[in-house]
Amino acid sequence: MKFSDEFETRFSQMVTHYPTKRSALVPTLLYAQDEAGFLSDEVIAEIAGRLELTELDVRNVISYYSMLTTKPRGKYNVQVCTNICCMLRGSDAIYGYVSKQLGIGHKGTTADGKFSLESVECIGACSWAPAMQVNYDFHENLTNEKIDRILEEYAAKK
Numbered sequence: 001m002k003f004s005d006e007f008e009t010r011f012s013q014m015v016t017h018y019p020t021k022r023s024a025l026v027p028t029l030l031y032a033q034d035e036a037g038f039l040s041d042e043v044i045a046e047i048a049g050r051l052e053l054t055e056l057d058v059r060n061v062i063s064y065y066s067m068l069t070t071k072p073r074g075k076y077n078v079q080v081c082t083n084i085c086c087m088l089r090g091s092d093a094i095y096g097y098v099s100k101q102l103g104i105g106h107k108g109t110t111a112d113g114k115f116s117l118e119s120v121e122c123i124g125a126c127s128w129a130p131a132m133q134v135n136y137d138f139h140e141n142l143t144n145e146k147i148d149r150i151l152e153e154y155a156a157k158k
C-alpha cells in the first residue's frame with residue numbers, strides 16, 4: 001500500500017501528537033479515505049499495522065462513524081441528518097427532496113459517480129436544523145431552493 005508523500009508527512013507528524021498510536025486512528029482513517037476514496041481491505045490492513053492494532057479494531061471504529069466508508073462512494077457524499085432536531089424541522093421532506101433530485105436512495109451513488117447519498121444521525125448542527133453535510137462542508141437551515149443551489153454548485157465543480 002503506497003500513500004502520497006503528503007500523507008506520509010502528515011502521518012509521521014500526527015503520531016507524535018498523541019500519547020498512544022491508537023489515538024491517531026480516526027484522523028489517519030480520514031486522511032487515508034480522502035486519498036484512496038474509501039477504506040479498502042488493503043488500507044485497513046496497512047493502518048492497523050502502522051498503529052499496532054488488529055484489523056477488527058480498525059473495522060469497529062469505521063463502523064461507528066458515518067463519515068468513514070469501506071465502499072466506494074460518490075465524489076460528493078451528501079449526508080442528510082434525519083435525527084430528532086432536524087426531523088422536527090422537516091428533514092424527512094428534505095431527505096426526500098435530495099433523494100428525488102439526485103435520483104438515488106440511501107447509500108446510493110449517481111451513475112456518473114458524482115454524488116452519493118445517506119441519511120445519517122446528528123451531525124452536530126442542531127441549532128441550524130435541518131442540516132446536511134457534503135464531504136466536510138456543512139449546509140444548514142435547508143429548504144428545497146437552497147438544496148437546488150447547493151447541488152448545482154457541486155455538480156458544476158471540476
Ligand code: FES
Nearest residue numbers: 081086122125126
Ligand atoms: S439532529 Fe440534525 S444536526 Fe443534530
